[in-house]
Amino acid sequence: MPQRFGVSALATTATIDVVSDEASTPGSDELVGGHQDVGADRFYFRQLLSGLDFGVGDAVAEGMANFSYLIGDRQSGECVVVDPAYGVAELNAIAEADGMKLTGALVTHYHPDHCGGEMMGIKIQGAAELLEIAPVPIHVQADEGEWVLKATSLSSSDLALHAPGDVVMVGEIPIQLVHTPGHTPGSQCFLVNGRLVSGDTLFLDGCGRTDLPGGDPEALYYSLTQTLAQVPDDVILFPGHNYSRLPHQRLGDNRRSNRVLLPSTPQQWLMAFT
Numbered sequence: 525m526p527q528r529f530g531v532s533a534l535a536t537t538a539t540i541d542v543v544s545d546e547a548s549t550p551g552s553d554e555l556v557g558g559h560q561d562v563g564a565d566r567f568y569f570r571q572l573l574s575g576l577d578f579g580v581g582d583a584v585a586e587g588m589a590n591f592s593y594l595i596g597d598r599q600s601g602e603c604v605v606v607d608p609a610y611g612v613a614e615l616n617a618i619a620e621a622d623g624m625k626l627t628g629a630l631v632t633h634y635h636p637d638h639c640g641g642e643m644m645g646i647k648i649q650g651a652a653e654l655l656e657i658a659p660v661p662i663h664v665q666a667d668e669g670e671w672v673l674k675a676t677s678l679s680s681s682d683l684a685l686h687a688p689g690d691v692v693m694v695g696e697i698p699i700q701l702v703h704t705p706g707h708t709p710g711s712q713c714f715l716v717n718g719r720l721v722s723g724d725t726l727f728l729d730g731c732g733r734t735d736l737p738g739g740d741p742e743a744l745y746y747s748l749t750q751t752l753a754q755v756p757d758d759v760i761l762f763p764g765h766n767y768s769r770l771p772h773q774r775l776g777d778n779r780r781s782n783r784v785l786l787p788s789t790p791q792q793w794l795m796a797f798t
Protein backbone atom coordinates (compact mmCIF):
# COMPACT_ATOMS: atom_id res chain seq x y z
CA MET A 525 0.00 0.00 0.00
CA PRO A 526 1.16 3.50 -0.57
CA GLN A 527 3.31 5.70 1.42
CA ARG A 528 3.90 8.45 3.79
CA PHE A 529 5.46 8.58 7.16
CA GLY A 530 4.98 9.10 10.81
CA VAL A 531 6.89 8.25 13.97
CA SER A 532 6.32 8.08 17.68
CA ALA A 533 9.15 7.29 20.03
CA LEU A 534 12.58 5.78 19.87
CA ALA A 535 13.86 2.29 20.24
CA THR A 536 16.33 -0.36 19.38
CA THR A 537 18.90 -0.22 16.67
CA ALA A 538 18.88 -2.76 13.90
CA THR A 539 21.97 -3.80 12.01
CA ILE A 540 22.49 -5.64 8.78
CA ASP A 541 23.77 -9.06 9.61
CA VAL A 542 26.25 -10.43 7.18
CA VAL A 543 24.89 -13.64 5.76
CA SER A 544 23.47 -15.90 8.40
CA ASP A 545 23.45 -18.96 6.17
CA GLU A 546 27.00 -20.30 6.10
CA ALA A 547 26.22 -22.73 3.33
CA SER A 548 25.39 -19.96 0.94
CA THR A 549 28.04 -17.48 2.07
CA PRO A 550 29.99 -16.21 -0.91
CA GLY A 551 33.02 -15.60 1.29
CA SER A 552 32.75 -11.89 1.93
CA ASP A 553 32.42 -9.86 5.08
CA GLU A 554 30.99 -6.96 3.09
CA LEU A 555 27.30 -6.41 2.63
CA VAL A 556 26.71 -9.18 0.17
CA GLY A 557 25.03 -7.12 -2.50
CA GLY A 558 26.64 -3.81 -1.74
CA HIS A 559 29.75 -4.02 -3.85
CA GLN A 560 29.15 -6.89 -6.19
CA ASP A 561 29.88 -6.42 -9.82
CA VAL A 562 28.15 -9.14 -11.76
CA GLY A 563 28.28 -8.05 -15.37
CA ALA A 564 25.22 -7.28 -17.47
CA ASP A 565 25.96 -10.38 -19.52
CA ARG A 566 25.19 -12.48 -16.46
CA PHE A 567 23.07 -10.33 -14.12
CA TYR A 568 19.41 -10.31 -15.09
CA PHE A 569 17.36 -7.48 -13.61
CA ARG A 570 14.07 -6.03 -14.77
CA GLN A 571 11.95 -3.35 -13.15
CA LEU A 572 8.31 -3.82 -14.20
CA LEU A 573 5.47 -1.36 -13.60
CA SER A 574 1.95 -2.57 -12.83
CA GLY A 575 -0.67 -1.47 -15.30
CA LEU A 576 1.98 -0.93 -17.94
CA ASP A 577 4.32 -3.95 -18.08
CA PHE A 578 1.91 -6.36 -16.39
CA GLY A 579 -1.63 -6.14 -15.07
CA VAL A 580 -2.42 -4.32 -18.29
CA GLY A 581 -6.01 -3.06 -18.36
CA ASP A 582 -6.36 -3.42 -14.57
CA ALA A 583 -7.34 -0.03 -13.19
CA VAL A 584 -6.13 -0.92 -9.68
CA ALA A 585 -2.76 -2.07 -11.01
CA GLU A 586 -2.45 1.13 -12.98
CA GLY A 587 -3.54 3.35 -10.11
CA MET A 588 -1.34 1.73 -7.49
CA ALA A 589 1.77 1.95 -9.69
CA ASN A 590 3.56 -0.95 -8.08
CA PHE A 591 6.96 -2.08 -9.22
CA SER A 592 7.70 -5.80 -9.42
CA TYR A 593 11.18 -7.03 -10.22
CA LEU A 594 12.76 -10.00 -11.90
CA ILE A 595 16.25 -10.81 -10.66
CA GLY A 596 18.29 -13.66 -12.01
CA ASP A 597 21.43 -15.34 -13.28
CA ARG A 598 21.44 -15.48 -17.06
CA GLN A 599 24.08 -18.21 -16.98
CA SER A 600 21.90 -20.64 -15.01
CA GLY A 601 18.65 -19.29 -16.40
CA GLU A 602 17.14 -18.98 -12.92
CA CYS A 603 15.30 -15.94 -11.62
CA VAL A 604 13.10 -14.78 -8.77
CA VAL A 605 10.20 -12.38 -8.85
CA VAL A 606 9.91 -9.65 -6.25
CA ASP A 607 6.36 -8.81 -5.12
CA PRO A 608 4.19 -10.78 -7.54
CA ALA A 609 0.75 -9.15 -7.79
CA TYR A 610 -1.95 -8.31 -10.34
CA GLY A 611 -0.93 -10.14 -13.52
CA VAL A 612 1.18 -12.93 -12.11
CA ALA A 613 0.89 -15.01 -15.29
CA GLU A 614 2.22 -12.03 -17.22
CA LEU A 615 5.18 -11.73 -14.86
CA ASN A 616 5.97 -15.40 -15.38
CA ALA A 617 5.57 -15.00 -19.13
CA ILE A 618 7.97 -12.04 -19.18
CA ALA A 619 10.59 -14.16 -17.44
CA GLU A 620 10.01 -17.06 -19.82
CA ALA A 621 10.22 -14.81 -22.86
CA ASP A 622 13.63 -13.74 -21.60
CA GLY A 623 14.70 -17.38 -21.35
CA MET A 624 14.46 -17.39 -17.56
CA LYS A 625 12.70 -19.79 -15.20
CA LEU A 626 11.21 -18.69 -11.90
CA THR A 627 12.77 -20.46 -8.92
CA GLY A 628 11.34 -18.31 -6.14
CA ALA A 629 9.35 -15.27 -5.13
CA LEU A 630 10.58 -12.63 -2.72
CA VAL A 631 7.91 -10.67 -0.87
CA THR A 632 8.80 -7.30 0.65
CA HIS A 633 5.71 -7.22 2.90
CA TYR A 634 2.18 -8.47 3.33
CA HIS A 635 0.13 -5.70 1.72
CA PRO A 636 -2.07 -7.06 -1.07
CA ASP A 637 -0.59 -4.81 -3.74
CA HIS A 638 2.71 -6.62 -3.13
CA CYS A 639 1.69 -10.24 -2.62
CA GLY A 640 -2.01 -10.47 -3.43
CA GLY A 641 -5.15 -10.56 -1.31
CA GLU A 642 -8.09 -8.29 -0.83
CA MET A 643 -7.71 -4.54 -0.67
CA MET A 644 -10.66 -2.18 -0.25
CA GLY A 645 -12.99 -4.98 -1.30
CA ILE A 646 -11.05 -5.71 -4.46
CA LYS A 647 -9.36 -9.05 -5.02
CA ILE A 648 -5.77 -8.79 -6.22
CA GLN A 649 -3.88 -11.73 -7.66
CA GLY A 650 -0.60 -12.53 -5.98
CA ALA A 651 1.71 -15.20 -4.67
CA ALA A 652 -1.05 -17.80 -4.22
CA GLU A 653 -2.06 -17.54 -7.90
CA LEU A 654 1.59 -17.59 -8.91
CA LEU A 655 1.99 -21.00 -7.27
CA GLU A 656 -0.65 -22.41 -9.61
CA ILE A 657 1.65 -21.51 -12.49
CA ALA A 658 5.08 -21.86 -10.93
CA PRO A 659 5.37 -23.84 -7.68
CA VAL A 660 8.22 -21.94 -6.03
CA PRO A 661 9.05 -21.00 -2.43
CA ILE A 662 7.75 -17.65 -1.22
CA HIS A 663 10.55 -15.96 0.73
CA VAL A 664 9.42 -13.72 3.58
CA GLN A 665 10.89 -12.45 6.82
CA ALA A 666 9.82 -14.63 9.76
CA ASP A 667 8.15 -11.61 11.36
CA GLU A 668 5.96 -11.20 8.28
CA GLY A 669 4.86 -14.82 7.98
CA GLU A 670 1.62 -14.62 9.94
CA TRP A 671 0.67 -11.37 8.21
CA VAL A 672 1.22 -12.87 4.76
CA LEU A 673 -0.87 -15.90 5.69
CA LYS A 674 -3.69 -13.64 6.88
CA ALA A 675 -3.62 -11.51 3.74
CA THR A 676 -3.40 -14.30 1.18
CA SER A 677 -4.64 -17.85 0.67
CA LEU A 678 -1.11 -19.22 1.00
CA SER A 679 -0.44 -21.93 3.57
CA SER A 680 2.52 -22.02 5.92
CA SER A 681 4.20 -24.75 3.87
CA ASP A 682 4.35 -22.34 0.93
CA LEU A 683 6.52 -19.90 2.88
CA ALA A 684 10.27 -19.90 3.35
CA LEU A 685 10.73 -17.91 6.56
CA HIS A 686 13.96 -15.94 6.93
CA ALA A 687 16.01 -14.20 9.56
CA PRO A 688 17.54 -10.76 8.96
CA GLY A 689 20.63 -10.99 6.75
CA ASP A 690 19.76 -14.33 5.19
CA VAL A 691 20.84 -14.82 1.62
CA VAL A 692 18.78 -16.34 -1.15
CA MET A 693 20.88 -17.61 -4.03
CA VAL A 694 19.53 -17.26 -7.55
CA GLY A 695 21.93 -19.27 -9.64
CA GLU A 696 25.29 -18.05 -8.37
CA ILE A 697 24.03 -14.59 -7.46
CA PRO A 698 23.38 -13.86 -3.77
CA ILE A 699 20.45 -11.70 -2.73
CA GLN A 700 20.71 -10.43 0.83
CA LEU A 701 17.48 -10.03 2.75
CA VAL A 702 17.61 -6.86 4.84
CA HIS A 703 14.97 -6.71 7.57
CA THR A 704 13.58 -3.17 7.74
CA PRO A 705 10.54 -3.18 10.05
CA GLY A 706 8.29 -0.17 10.38
CA HIS A 707 5.95 -0.08 7.40
CA THR A 708 5.07 -3.62 8.52
CA PRO A 709 6.72 -5.89 11.14
CA GLY A 710 8.60 -8.03 8.65
CA SER A 711 9.20 -5.59 5.82
CA GLN A 712 12.39 -6.43 3.99
CA CYS A 713 14.61 -4.92 1.33
CA PHE A 714 16.80 -6.89 -1.07
CA LEU A 715 20.42 -6.04 -1.68
CA VAL A 716 21.87 -7.53 -4.84
CA ASN A 717 24.70 -6.56 -7.15
CA GLY A 718 24.81 -2.90 -6.18
CA ARG A 719 21.04 -2.47 -6.08
CA LEU A 720 18.62 -2.08 -3.20
CA VAL A 721 15.05 -3.18 -3.90
CA SER A 722 13.26 -1.40 -1.07
CA GLY A 723 9.57 -2.23 -1.26
CA ASP A 724 7.61 0.35 0.73
CA THR A 725 10.36 0.97 3.26
CA LEU A 726 11.99 3.75 1.24
CA PHE A 727 10.77 5.61 -1.82
CA LEU A 728 12.65 8.13 -3.90
CA ASP A 729 10.55 10.75 -2.14
CA GLY A 730 9.38 9.75 1.32
CA CYS A 731 8.90 6.37 2.94
CA GLY A 732 6.14 3.90 3.69
CA ARG A 733 3.22 4.84 5.91
CA THR A 734 3.00 3.43 9.42
CA ASP A 735 -0.70 3.78 10.18
CA LEU A 736 -1.79 0.42 8.77
CA PRO A 737 -1.97 -2.76 10.91
CA GLY A 738 1.51 -3.75 12.07
CA GLY A 739 3.01 -0.36 11.30
CA ASP A 740 5.56 1.02 13.75
CA PRO A 741 6.93 4.51 13.18
CA GLU A 742 9.67 4.08 15.72
CA ALA A 743 10.92 0.94 14.00
CA LEU A 744 10.80 2.63 10.61
CA TYR A 745 12.90 5.51 11.87
CA TYR A 746 15.64 3.08 12.88
CA SER A 747 15.32 1.01 9.72
CA LEU A 748 15.91 4.15 7.67
CA THR A 749 18.61 5.80 9.74
CA GLN A 750 20.49 2.81 11.11
CA THR A 751 19.97 -0.28 8.99
CA LEU A 752 19.75 1.25 5.53
CA ALA A 753 22.40 3.83 6.47
CA GLN A 754 24.90 0.96 6.18
CA VAL A 755 24.21 0.52 2.49
CA PRO A 756 26.84 2.29 0.35
CA ASP A 757 26.08 5.55 -1.46
CA ASP A 758 26.75 4.06 -4.88
CA VAL A 759 24.01 1.45 -4.55
CA ILE A 760 20.96 2.18 -6.72
CA LEU A 761 17.58 2.45 -4.98
CA PHE A 762 14.69 0.62 -6.66
CA PRO A 763 11.42 1.33 -4.80
CA GLY A 764 8.14 -0.57 -4.54
CA HIS A 765 6.04 2.14 -6.19
CA ASN A 766 6.45 4.55 -9.06
CA TYR A 767 5.75 7.71 -7.07
CA SER A 768 8.47 9.91 -8.50
CA ARG A 769 9.67 11.40 -11.73
CA LEU A 770 12.52 8.89 -11.85
CA PRO A 771 12.07 5.12 -11.49
CA HIS A 772 15.32 4.65 -9.54
CA GLN A 773 18.06 6.72 -7.99
CA ARG A 774 21.57 6.44 -6.58
CA LEU A 775 21.29 6.15 -2.79
CA GLY A 776 23.86 8.88 -2.22
CA ASP A 777 21.70 11.28 -4.22
CA ASN A 778 18.55 10.12 -2.44
CA ARG A 779 20.20 10.85 0.90
CA ARG A 780 20.58 14.49 -0.13
CA SER A 781 17.06 14.92 -1.48
CA ASN A 782 14.66 12.61 0.36
CA ARG A 783 12.98 14.56 3.14
CA VAL A 784 12.70 11.52 5.42
CA LEU A 785 16.48 11.12 5.38
CA LEU A 786 17.35 14.76 5.98
CA PRO A 787 16.75 15.18 9.75
CA SER A 788 19.92 14.61 11.75
CA THR A 789 18.32 13.68 15.06
CA PRO A 790 15.44 11.44 16.09
CA GLN A 791 13.70 14.45 17.62
CA GLN A 792 13.82 16.36 14.34
CA TRP A 793 12.52 13.34 12.50
CA LEU A 794 9.65 12.81 14.96
CA MET A 795 8.64 16.43 14.76
CA ALA A 796 8.71 16.46 10.98
CA PHE A 797 6.91 13.23 10.27
CA THR A 798 4.43 12.63 13.08
Ligand SMILES: [Fe+2]
Nearest residue numbers: 525526635724
Ligand atom coordinates in the same frame (compact mmCIF):
# COMPACT_ATOMS: atom_id res chain seq x y z
FE1 LIG B 1 2.75 -1.39 1.63
